[in-house]
Amino acid sequence: xxxxxxxxxxxxxxxxxxxxxxxxxxxxxxxxxxxxxxxxxxxxxxxxxxxxxxxxxxxxxxxxxxxxxxxxxxxxxxx
Amino acid sequence: xxxxxxxxxxxxxxxxxxxxxxxxxxxxxxxxxxxxxxxxxxxxxxxxxxxxxxxxxxxxxxxxxxxxxxxxxxxxxxx
Numbered sequence: 743x744x745x746x747x748x749x750x751x752x753x754x755x756x757x758x759x760x761x762x763x764x765x766x767x768x769x770x771x772x773x774x775x776x777x778x779x780x781x782x783x784x785x786x787x788x789x790x791x792x793x794x795x796x797x798x799x800x801x802x803x804x805x806x807x808x809x810x811x812x813x814x815x816x817x818x819x820x821x
Numbered sequence: 822x823x824x825x826x827x828x829x830x831x832x833x834x835x836x837x838x839x840x841x842x843x844x845x846x847x848x849x850x851x852x853x854x855x856x857x858x859x860x861x862x863x864x865x866x867x868x869x870x871x872x873x874x875x876x877x878x879x880x881x882x883x884x885x886x887x888x889x890x891x892x893x894x895x896x897x898x899x900x
Contacts, residue, residue, distance in 0.1 A: 790853055803851055
């Protein structure tokens with residue numbers, strides 16, 4: 743199964759990379775761009791064949807390694 | 822409208838960050854993890870209210886700034 747772990751900065755945490763992208767888009771002439779936030783998308787190929795178990799495993803991986811839960815939140819999707 | 826731009830390395834392009842994550846997961850005791858690939862998720866708040874126009878704008882932003890089309894591909898989702 744494939745697990746997609748999406749890791750984003752929590753609301754309220756300053757996102758300088760997003761701010762830089764927003765400013766660069768303005769400089770390039772794109773108007774009407776409000777807040778920009780940047781996160782990570784991690785695609786994991788898992789040997790597990792049960793979707794519920796795969797989701798649980800991916801959530802454990804996110805908690806142990808992929809996300810810094812102090813400033814980031816994550817979501818897991820199984821496809 | 823909110824546009825989600827997902828940028829991933831193209832298939833066949835070496836992903837050292839993904840490889841490092843795969844090895845670290847193995848070291849932490851997670852078994853059955855195959856290929857790991859890491860990409861970016863960029864959330865843009867757009868003033869545009871027409872979904873088709875917003876998608877077109879986000880695609881243009883991805884082509885101009887967000888993705889390096891030599892080694893990366895992107896997809897846009899409007900929510």
